[in-house]
Amino acid sequence: MPDTANPDSIDLDELIDEFDTAPARLTIDLGALADNWREMARSSGSARTAAVVKADAYGLGLEDCGTVLYKAGARDFFVAVVQEGVTLRTYAPDARIYVLSGVWPGQEALFYEHGLVPVLASEEQLAFWMSVTAEHGDHPCALQIDTGFNRLGLGLDEAIAFADDVSRPASFSPVLVLSHLQSGDTPNSPANEQQLQAFRRVAEAFEGIECSLSASAGIFLGPDYHFDLTRPGIAVYGGEAVNGVPNPMKPVATAEARIIQIRDAKQGETVSYGGTHRLTRDSRLAIVSAGYADGYMRALSGSGVPLRQTQGEGAFGFIAGHKVPVVGRITMDLTIFDVTDVPQNAIAAGDYIELFGHNIPLDDVARAGGTIGYELLTSLGLRYERRYIYPDD
Incomplete structure (x- = not known):
């Protein structure tokens, strides 16, 4: 055990789990990957x-x-x-x-x-x-x-x-x-x-x-x-291969972003660049540390991008049992989610919102951005801290 009374003796590597503190993180279930390949081999x-x-x-x-x-x-x-x-x-x-x-x-x-x-x-x-x-x-x-x-x-x-x-x-x-x-x-x-x-x-x-x-x-x-x-x-x-039918494959990748701040905002106030989203109620907003530099593309924004003129909803995240919408424009490093409907004591700054994974399917997110799961996966940036779960873990 490190001697916490003597700061010079502390090995910070022993105290910090980089995955548990990462701004954005990616869990890759290699057991699901192997199972999906075996299923395709059977098919x-x-x-x-x-x-x-x-x-x-x-x-x-x-x-x-x-x-x-x-x-x-x-x-x-x-x-x-x-x-x-x-x-x-x-x-x-x-x-x-x-x-x-x-x-x-x-x-x-x-x-x-x-x-x-x-x-x-x-x-x-x-x-x-x-x-x-x-x-x-x-x-x-x-x-x-x-x-x-x-x-x-x-x-x-x-x-x-x-x-x-x-x-x-x-x-x-x-x-x-x-x-x-x-x-x-x-x-x-x-x-x-x-x-x-x-x-x-x-x-x-x-x-x-x-x-x-x-x-x-x-x-x-x-x-x-x-x-x-x-x-x-x-x-x-884990992505969809055929249009219009339920996806039989297991999810492999789960992307999450950490909440930096939860802030209160008043009805009538606007959110993010250009003020393109105006709040229709008093709201709680979670600002998370992922944006288009992390492959969470700007087209997923809840408003203020051309796609929203033809396709109503932007992307959703998931936290504490609730789907939460992206509001306003996604920026390079930050995305804002409306967490008003999540019980206040259920989440806090430092918690993680799922961007896609078991609760928010990869291809649902891709569709919200007018693209396909292939592009979303292959656009993941370098800032995700990765954790691989092997089949025998």
Whole structure:
């Protein structure tokens, strides 16, 4: 025990739990993450199930999330850029790691050294990679095919012609052919069936090579869309994958912000920049230490932003069993919640308001800001103190 009578003997690190005193904090339930991945694997039927960990595992931490997903059984991973693949290799030693942005001159050594698989999406990348393998030896790659998204990928006719090209080098070894659904989150969209039929043509052309079409939403479309490998992303992190249906996934991330001050304000007074919210009753306001610099975006404001002209309510927080609305404009470091309806003795300065988590679903908050859960998660700032709850905790 420290000698509190002698200030010079006190080790402040022993007295302060940074998570318990942080202005903003993020709890990441890695047990829920693993359970969500297992649920997506079960829903994928006979297809093998990868884990998409791009964008720092959707903002939740590549090292910790990658480690837990690997322990849960994932042996195929998708990252966006080569640096993410290099980092992940430490935590997934024998996994196959696909790099969705492909490969560019100067990066090829990293792919060989760390056993990464480039996802080639253009004639230029194909030509470059074939020259690399001709010089340095066989190394696996994947092919991205555009089946109606008009994003990355070889065109359908290009891909089929390439499949039939007997002149391509023997050292060129695609291990996966993949495409991506543009409307998988809308089950009744005719685009899904159109892309499925186009991808079936690709799969036939590349007979003997594994195929992958579905991310999270596509998995829920059923077995026809599963092929050999599925690629769940947002569902693993607890977000909604399909529009208009209840979300079956467990929440993974809980964001909270600390109340700095609770203040009384009179009916008729205004709140925050521009005075865009005028109080209609005597109110109690909780000012919390998170704002748009923490990814709690300005569009979530209760008033004073263009979105409120077409969508009535802003975001809500949760404290002491009550949903509490954001009032006025969210600022860089601060957000104001109306806590008038929360019993006065139930909360105090220093308590935390949940921004999203078990009580305020991630995607409900995102909708209040006119966006999606993907953006909210990947926009989380650096100021959150993080606590990871591992499956065996």
